[in-house]
Amino acid sequence: MKRFACGDIIPGCSSVFTASDEDGIFAQAVPHGAARHGIDEVGPELAATVRAHIRDA
Numbered sequence: 402m403k404r405f406a407c408g409d410i411i412p413g414c415s416s417v418f419t420a421s422d423e424d425g426i427f428a429q430a431v432p433h434g435a436a437r438h439g440i441d442e443v444g445p446e447l448a449a450t451v452r453a454h455i456r457d458a
């Protein structure tokens with residue numbers, strides 16, 4: 402399982418996502434970023450940042 406804590410890159414956010422793989426994390430984190438943080442588009446740089454913070458759970 403993979404785990405991603407949104408607060409690792411957006412201080413103050415307590416949302417945590419778990420999924421069987423990175424794609425599953427992105428499938429949850431992208432809509433969360435749009436809804437909660439106004440991130441309309443996840444560019445390559447942000448995607449790399451998120452990927453760097455995905456941990457094995």
Ligand SMILES: [Zn+2]
Pocket residue numbers: 407408411414415416433434437438
């Ligand atoms: Zn968040």
